[in-house]
Amino acid sequence: MHTVAALALPDTIAFDLATPIEVFRRARMPDGRAAYRVVVCGTEPLLEAGPIRIATDHGLDELARADTIVVPGRHDITVPTPPDALESLRVAAAAGTRVASICVGAFTLAEAGLLDGRPATTHWAASDLLAQRYPRVDVDPQVLYVDDGPVLTSAGASAGLDLCLHMIRRDHGTAVAADAARLAVAPLHRDGGQAQFIVHNPPDLAPATLEPLLGWIEEHAHEPLTLADLATAGRMSTRSLHRRFHAETGQSPVEWLTRVRVRHAQELLETTDHAVETISDRVGFASPNTFRTHFRRLAGVNPRTYRTTFRNGG
Structure with missing residues (x-):
């Protein structure tokens, strides 16, 4: 062990x-x-x-x-x-x-x-x-x-x-x-390259403001969501959505959604034999090419290489 x-x-x-x-x-x-x-x-x-x-x-x-x-x-x-x-x-x-x-x-x-x-x-x-x-x-x-x-x-x-x-x-x-x-009640998808939260002037928002919306995104990330859909789910305007996301996560709402989809794709690459194209569709990307582009940007390798590396625990 x-x-x-x-x-x-x-x-x-x-x-x-x-x-x-x-x-x-x-x-x-x-x-x-x-x-x-x-x-x-x-x-x-x-x-x-x-x-x-x-x-x-x-x-x-x-x-x-x-x-x-x-x-x-x-x-x-x-x-x-x-x-x-x-x-x-x-x-x-x-x-x-x-x-x-x-x-x-x-x-x-x-x-x-x-x-x-x-x-x-x-x-x-x-x-x-x-x-x-x-x-x-x-x-x-x-x-x-x-x-x-x-x-x-x-x-x-x-x-x-x-x-x-x-x-x-x-x-x-x-x-x-x-x-x-x-x-640990912690998110899994904060990768190492994400910026540190350097708070020079603390935002006037409670840290848990976005928690309900983040949970909703986890459940609906596979759907063809737009920025307006996220704002509606969060019961706020798109402008407020952007402001709160940047204040609490350091990311835009769309970037957060993309990272959730990539993480879900990682789980499927590790645990199933589904084709990359099938996984792309199941996690919510508009096309396999878009999926491959974002996956490589965030994971550092293409989906097939990731599957080969991590399928059996790395």
Whole structure:
């Protein structure tokens, strides 16, 4: 079974640590078996983490037996990481272990030298400091997460959830990841290239304003919907629809609908033998060519290549 080790360091941000523990621990295979074994490794048996204390299951030696290591952020990123933790990360990465960070956990990976020459991201408020302190890292402050093969980084806390779901999909396919997303009450279709939600002036909208409409889109995405149809379903004008979508999702209504359709297509490519043309029609695209264009733009590969890669779990 794939083992995920969450690394608890002194001054760890508890929320960042809890995210991979809960998301991976709850992931289930189609037959109900646990998809992952999750362990918590630490530099000490009992660690201070802001206002709370964290007891760890294992020491750093367990990292060598993990398939994936997730490094959460720390409250004070100016304090050096314990040298033995850095060395354990280097040894594990050199052995082929997948290593990921949540939020400012990217600073720990950079300190270990694991981000040298790689693209990476972190919380937008800390991105300039990461770039200044580690000039060999190609820092992208705009994206939610970066998947650079064996090394992955994410932005803020919610982006860490997106990254964990992305890794589950990479490991076991969309159906398993979608189930994990439902348990976390989170969307599955926020890809890494989506912009971080950098709120300089908070919008005067409640965060859940669009939730009923987003649920409606999930159920009706296969229909030949227009912008006016979405506005009618949301009981607002098309102008208000655009404003609220951009404020709450960073996307246009049509782009959101397109991403939902592509995600639904991914599920069908993984779980059925339907022809690409059939899937295109079933998820709501006007033509197979339009479907292929949007699928390649969002998934990075054409539908047939995606099916070959992910049909059996990647």
